[in-house]
Amino acid sequence: MAPNSIHWFRKGLRLHDNPALEEAVLGAGTVRCVYFLDPWFAGSSNVGVNRWRFLLQCLEDLDASLRKLNSRLFVIRGQPANVFPRLFKEWKISRLTFEYDSEPFGKERDAAIKKLAMEAGVEVIVKISHTLYDLDKIIELNGGQPPLTYKRFQTLISRLDPPELPVETLTDSQIGRCITPVSEDHEDKYGVPSLEELGFDTEGLPSAVWPGGETEALTRIERHLERKAWVANFERPRMNANSLLASPTGLSPYLRFGCLSCRLFYFKLTDLYRKVKKNSSPPLSLYGQLLWREFFYTAATNNPRFDKMEGNPICVRIPWDKNPEAFAKWAEAKTGFPWIDAIMTQLRQEGWIHHLARHAVACFLTRGDLWISWEEGMKVFEELLLDADWSVNAGSWMWLSCSSFFQQFFHCYCPVGFGRRTDPNGDFIRRYLPILRGLPAKFIYDPWNAPVSVQVAAKCIIGVHYPKPMVHHAKASRLNIERMKQIYQQLSRYRGLGLLASVPSTNGNGNAGMMAYSPGEQQPGTNSGASGNSVATSNGSGSILLNFDSEEQTGQSRHGQQQHSDQSHQLTWGYHSVPDTSQTVTSSRLHHEFAVPQHPGLLLHSRSEITGKRERESEREGLGEEPSSCSLHKMQRQSTEVSINPHPSLSATITPEGYSIKQVMFKL
C-alpha cells in the first residue's frame, strides 16, 4: 500500500527547494502538509505583531500554492508532541518528513517527535535545506568544534564541496497520484488563522512594509538580482541615506522564515556573477550575508546556551549593568539621541532595520553607552525583527557587544556622528521622528545643542517635546572603553598600554612585548584585572601564536624593550614582596572563583602562558601553509576543548559558591 505522508512545515515555508517535501510525496498515496502554531516557534509569547503577520502571510501563501496543486495546508493548533500521535492514528500515517532544524531547541524537539514517530511505526525523513551546508560537517572538519572566527569559517567552507543544488519546485507531475484528503470543515479546523483570531488588536495597524510569503520572496529575488546585474558591482554596497529604508529587494526576512531557499539565492548569485564577470569564479565575499548566517548557525548548533551569557562557553562574562529604566528608554525610542530613537522606531513599526543601524543601536545599548546586557537587546530584536534568527540574532549581539568572537572594542559607533555621516540631511530621522521635523540638519542629530531660539522655531523644545540625551556620550564611552580594556586585558593577559593589543585578535597581531609591560597594572596583588598569570605575561613577549618566524618575534620584543623601558629594571622595582608566581596562580583561581569574566578559549592559556606564548585562533592558513594550519587546528581544538568542558571547577563553583563558602567558613 502506498504510504500516507505528513510533511511538517516549521521554517522552510516554501515549495521550491524543499527536498523533505519532495520525499513526502514520492510514491505516497496521500500527503498532508501541516504547520503547528507552536510555542516553540520563535517563542510565540514574545513575538510582535509584525512577525505574526509575516508568518500568517507566509502560511496563506503556502496554502494558496498548495491549492494550485489540489492540496491544502493544515494549520494545527497545539503542540506537535501532543498532537502528532493522534494525527498518526487518525490519518494512518507511515511517513513523516521535515526540514532539518540545526538549532539546539529544534533538535531537542525533533528528537522527541522522531521517538514518537518511531513508536507509532512512522518512518521519518529529514533533509537539510535551511542552511547551505551540513553544519556538522563544518564542525567535523574543524576538529569537532565550531570555528570561532569568520575567517576560520571561510577557510573551512572553502575546503568543502560547494553547497548542493536546490531541488525543483514541487509540481503536479511529482505529486502524481498522491492526493490530499480535504474535509468539508477544513477551513474551520485547519485554516490559516487571522491576526484577530490570535488575539491581536489590528485596528489602525498600518499595512505591512514586508509582506510575507514565498511568492513575494521569489519576486524579490528576481528584483534583487536585476539590480545587482544592473550595478554590475558585487562588492558590498556602501551605505547611504537610502540604504536605511526598507527596500523592495531586501531578502533577510524571507531567508529567515525559509520563504526563500538560501541555496537558490546562492546559486542565482553564482550564475549572475559568472554571466556578468565572464569566466572568473566568484569570491566568497559575494555570498557575505548568506555565509554570516551560516557562520552563526554553525556556532550555535551545539550550544543550547548560545543566547545567554551565563553558562555559555563562548561568551565573555562582562559585568553589565542591570538598569530597567535605561533599558526601557532604549527599547521605546526615548534615549534622546535622534539617530538611535529613529532606528528603534523603524524597527518597531516595520520590523526591519539596516544592518549598520543594528550595529548602531546594539553598540549603544551595550558596550558603547548604556552598558546593559546584550541579552536584553537580543530579546527586543527577537520580538520586533522579522529576520531575527535565534542563532544569528544571539551571535550578532555577542559580536556587537564584544562578548565573543574576538572583536576589537574600539569600534564604537557614535550615536551622533555615525548617523550624520550616513545621512547628513537627517531625512531618516524626520521620517521616523516627526517631532524633530522642524529642526535644521545642523542640529538634528544633537538637538540638545540647538540654541533655544532654534528649538522654539522648530516647535520642539528639548526636554519637553523630545527627551534630553540620556547619557553623556563622551563620558560614557570613556568609562566603557576602559572597562572593556580591563576585561580584555584579563582575557589576553596583556598588561601593556596598547588598546589594540588587549584584544586577542584574529589578525596575527604580535604585540611583541613592545607595550606588553605596564608594571603598575600587573602586580599580582590586585586580583582585579588579570590577576592570573600576570607574571607570566610580564616576562613573556605576549606575542601570538602565529609567529611568522620566531626570530622576528624576538627581534620585535627586543626592539620594544629598547624603545620603552628596561624591563628588568621594572621587574626589580615592581612591588617588592611581590608574591611568587604560584601565588599569582592562586589569586587567579580565587579571582575566577569569585566570578569574573572568563573566556574559556583563553583560560587554557594559563597553562601555555607559562612559556610566554599566547595561543590564539589564527588565520595563518589564509596563505595555505599547511604546518600552521595544523597548529591552528590544534589551537582551535584546544580553545574549544575548554568550551565543552568549561573548567568544571570554575563554572561549577560560581553558582553554588555563596552557600558552600558560607557553610564551610562556619565550620572552620
Add this chain to the structure above:
Amino acid sequence: KDEKYLKHCESSRTSTKRKHKAVDCEWACLPQELLLHIFQYLPLLDRAFASQVCRGWNQAFHMPELWRCFEFELNQPASSYLKATHPDLIKQIIKRHSNHLQYVSFKVDSSTESAEAACDILSQLVNCSLKTLGLISTARPSFMEVPKSHFISALTVVFVNSKSLSSLKIDDTPVDDPSLKVLVANNSDTLKLLKMSSCPHVSPAGILCVADQCHGLRELALNYHLLSDELLLALSSEKHVHLEHLRIDVVSENPGQHFHTIKKSSWDAMVRHSPKFNLVMYFFLYEDEFGPFFNDEIPVTHLYFGRSVSKEVLGRVGLHCPRLVELVVCANGLRPLDEELIRIAKHCTQLSAIGLGECEVSCSAFVEFVKMCGRRLSQLSIMEEVLIPDHKYSLDEIHWEVSKHLGRVWFPDMMPTW
C-alpha cells in the same frame, strides 16, 4: 563528595592496617611549605574544603601567604548579573586575615549600596598595611554617588594605616585634595602608581602636591584639567625617579569647552628627565575643541581618539608626534585620510600599532602606508569599510598586498552582515 572523602579519611585513620597508617601519616606530615604550595593552586572554595581534612591542613588554610591578595566583589542582585563575595566571607577576612592583606581590590557594580559597602570594609582595615589598593567600578562610577565624607574617611583609614602603599587606583571617585595630602604624608616614600582619572574633586594643586612629595612615582593617570606645566616640571625634577607612564584623559564636558595648553618646554623637560616614558592620551572631544592640541611637538606615545577627529588634526599629529607608537582613530569625516596616514608613516618612525574605525582610506594609500611602516606594524586593526577600493587594488587584493609588506597574514576587521 567531600563528606565521602572525609569519611574515607576517617576510616583509613582508624584502620588497623599498618600500611594504611603509614600512608595516612605521610599525608598529615606533608611539610607546610609543600602544602602551601599546593594550596596556592587551589581555588578558595577547594582550600576551604581541604581545610576540613585535618588540623594541619586547617592551619595551612589560614597561612598569611594565602591571604595576601583579595578581591572583594560587591554586587547587588538588582543591579548586577554577577555574584558578590559572601558577607560571611568578608566578615571572616576582616576578623582573621585583615592583617595579612596586602593587595586588595574592590569591584563594585552600579549601585551606591555596593560602593558604600566597599567603603565600610575599607574603614575596617585598620590593622593592615596594604601595598596596593584598587577601587574599580565595573558598570557606572558608583563611588561618585557615595557621600563624599564617607568615602574620604574610609580611604583615609587606609592611607593612615598602610604606610607603604605603592599603587593606588582610584579612578572615578570623589577623592579630594586633603585626602591626597594624607596619602602623601604617610606613603610618599613608597607610592609608585597613582591612577585617578576622572576625580573631579582633585585640583591641579592637589596633584602637584603628590608629584612634589612622592619622588618614587612612576605611573600616573589623570584628566587633562589636572595637567599643568608645573606638574610636568615637578615630575621631571632631579629628585624624582624616571616616570614610566603618564596617562591623560581629555574629556569634554560641554561642547565648545576651552582647553589650556601645555608648553613645549615642559614636555621637553619631561623627555629629558624620563627619555623612555610613555605618554598615553585618550581624547573624547568634539571636533572643534582640538584647537589647543598638537600645535607643537608633544611626546605622546599612545594616542586614542574616541570621537570624530578632523583630517586637519590628524595632519598635525603626523607632524608633531615623533614618539607615537599606537594610534587609534574611532571616527573621522568622510574624506579619505590618505595624505595624513602617509605623513604619519613618514614622521612617526616608532609607530607599531594602528586602529581605524569609521574612517576612509583609499586602498592605494593604505598599502603605501603599510609599506612605509613595514613589519614594525604589529597591530593593524582596520575596519573593512574603511578601505575604499581604487584603480590599483580591490578589497580582495588588498589583504595579499598588505600581508606581503607585513610579513604575516593580515585581513581587515569585519562586522557581520546581520
